[in-house]
Amino acid sequence: MPKYYQLFAIGLLFLLTSTLQAQKLGIRAGMNLTNMKISSNDSILAPKPTSKMGAHFEMMADFAFNNNLSLESGLGISTKGYRMEVTKTKPNSGYQYTVKGKRSMTYLEIPVRLKMQSQNSRFKYFAAVGPQINVGLTGKWHTEKELTEKTTILGHQVDWNDSDDIYSYKRLDLGLFAGIGVEINTLIVEFSYSGSLANTSATSQLGNIAKNKVFSLSAGRYLLRRVKNTTEKDLMKSSHFEVIKKTRKYPKKSSKKKKHRKRH
DSSP, rough: OOOOHHHHHHHHHHHHTTTTSSSEEHHHHHHEEEEEEEESTTTTTTTTOBBBEEEEEEEEEEEEEEEEESEEEEEEEEEEEEEEEEEEOTTTTTTEEEEEEEEEEEEEEEEEEEEEEEOOOSSSEEEEEEEEEEEEEEEEEEEEETTEEEEEEEEEOOOOTTTTTTTTTEEEEEEEEEEEEETTTTTTEEEEEEESSOOOOOGGGGOOEEEEEEEEEOOOOEEEEOOOOOOOOTTSSHHHHHHHHHHOOOOOOOOSSOOOOOOO
16 A cells, blocks of 8 residues: 555544544635745746645644643645746747746645634634644646747646656655634634645755745634533632522522411
């Protein structure tokens, strides 16, 4: 079994088993603004790439340590990539032509994030940071070449881990995630950034460098929230005591004594 299938199976098993202990389970989805940091001696890869739109979806599980700190993990799918445009000169003729390219890649993501949040009755502001494992699933390179008033369109699949292909990337990408957001009841809105920590170019031995960069805007919802049992210590706190004091009713004692009639 290929390594990336093993990682997918491990991630899915981890998510399924972790749901038994998680305090919150939910989903989130949104859009990506993706790009790549590329450095190469090759003329095709030398120009600075431009951003392209993508999307992401994630199943998440939240494990609370206390009211302000928790560990968040999950399993997600995210599309990444970039656009590029380069002008080249045809040998001998001096004719210039333009090559436009777009690379789209789909990754499986397994995050592990430390999440810190404020306590508020209605709004909870939070920040999350941590590493994530990205596994390349599919990828496609789309190229348009404009030459002598004729446009040639080419497309091919990404060949992962090919050390002889300058367009090839390593399938495994270790990244870093950082995000901020707000939780309103069960709804979540989050803005985040994730990027490669290591070089993902499969031809790094030739001096090529490639690193993913992704800005994301997400909206999600917790589908399950487990409330911990209130302990005796919690009941003794002033907030709990006041609630109990206000809700508990005692029978009123009558100040008047009943008069008994004497029988004659």
